[in-house]
Amino acid sequence: MVNPEIAPAFRCRDDDHAACVVNAVTTAERVCKERGVRFTPLRRRVLELVWSGHRPAKAYQLLEQLKLEHAGSAPPTVYRALDFLVDNGFVHRLESLNAFIGCGDAGEKHGGQFLICRECGRVAELDDPELKQLLARKAQAVGFTGESSTIEVEGLCARCAG
Amino acid sequence: MVNPEIAPAFRCRDDDHAACVVNAVTTAERVCKERGVRFTPLRRRVLELVWSGHRPAKAYQLLEQLKLEHAGSAPPTVYRALDFLVDNGFVHRLESLNAFIGCGDAGEKHGGQFLICRECGRVAELDDPELKQLLARKAQAVGFTGESSTIEVEGLCARCAG
DNA sequence: TTCCTGTTTGTTATACTGTAACGATGGTCA
DNA sequence: TGACCATCGTTACAGTATAACAAACAGGAA
Ligand SMILES: [Zn+2]
Ligand SMILES: [Zn+2]
Ligand SMILES: [Zn+2]
Ligand SMILES: [Zn+2]
Secondary structure: OOOOOOOHHHHOOHHHOHHHHHHHHHHHHHHHHHHOOOOOHHHHHHHHHHOOOOOOEOHHHHHHHHHHHOOOOOHHHHHHHHHHHHHOOOEEEEOOOOEEEEOOOOOOOOOOEEEEEOOOOOEEEEOOHHHHHHHHHHHHOOOOEEEEEEEEEEEEOHHHHO | OOOOOOOHHHHOOHHHOHHHHHHHHHHHHHHHHHHOOOOOHHHHHHHHHHOOOOOOEOHHHHHHHHHHHOOOOOHHHHHHHHHHHHHOOOEEEEOOOOEEEEOOOOOOOOOOEEEEEOOOOOEEEEOOHHHHHHHHHHHHOOOOEEEEEEEEEEEEOHHHHO
16 A cells, blocks of 8 residues: 555644634634624634534533633533534534534535544544545435435544554 | 436335335344344344334334333333344444434444435435445545444435435 | 614523443353 | 343433523614
8 A cells, every 4th residue: 555645634733733723713704704694703612612623522512611601601502503613514513423523624515524533533524526426326326316425434543553 | 327226225115014024023033043142022123113114213212112012111221222233233323313224234244325315214225345445445545444434325215306 | 873673692491312320030051 | 059141120310402482782774
């Protein structure tokens, strides 16, 4: 096998991650302005919290953080913000984990393919057109028209595989 | 496009579905005997209930059924049976629905690819090696070793697409 | 400005999904 | 028989998500 590239999410050091957060927030701000939707302080804050690592964020963990900053926070507070972020393609929901992860390629609404390391918990996103096409083709072969797909792989990232 | 085959799950008529259930139970019975694990009445009954349609079964719906037949049923009753059935490859869990579906190709433990019709609710299973290989290859290309995967597609079956 | 309107947020309550813990039961085998 | 292990019954609770309605707020019309 050729020397593989390593996905950014698996390369990013936990102690040098601020740029990822800033980039995500800046992009979201721009896209929201373009779309004429409101990037409120709450939504911004939840996006920052989701992006606080390349690891899945659980809704009730986010809620705990929000409560520290604003006592009135409750489940709908975080779920509504997450709904907004997911609908606008800034965050993806990981179905196999009941968790959320920042989208590395925000701006376009899309479903990616997620690589979830069972050792370190980091998650990388692919957005591979070949995969989408093959899946669509295989579905069509049995008469099924796919509209959206959930693809999540559990395994080991390069660093954890040693 | 060539005339597509239609997946059995989408062809099966609701009023002529008994054979599917019998087949699933018979297979499970045989496989359990081969493996030396116990196919208890409870497990058999839950498998029948899961197979009562080609539609996803929710755990608490199954529980309601069980309660009608045995008052002592509680969440662990159904979840333990489902765990057994999933572990042995007789049933799959659909992550995007929090639901369960009978495996059309039981006996070998495997992860399939699931086609979920958003109109009629039926679910068909693929088990396509090309898809698995391509996904594994794409993951390897970024240094990730996949071990198990969740692939679920929402869309329209041939009948519902009209 | 004031009013109107639609969106966002606060608040309470509840529904849905899943597991921990421990004792009772029931096969299997020495 | 008794010891052992898997299964099941039972209670309690943890974790995930939404319904419903009121309050606050932004943006535009009068
Ligand atoms: Zn980063
Ligand atoms: Zn890792
Ligand atoms: Zn059938
Ligand atoms: Zn259909």
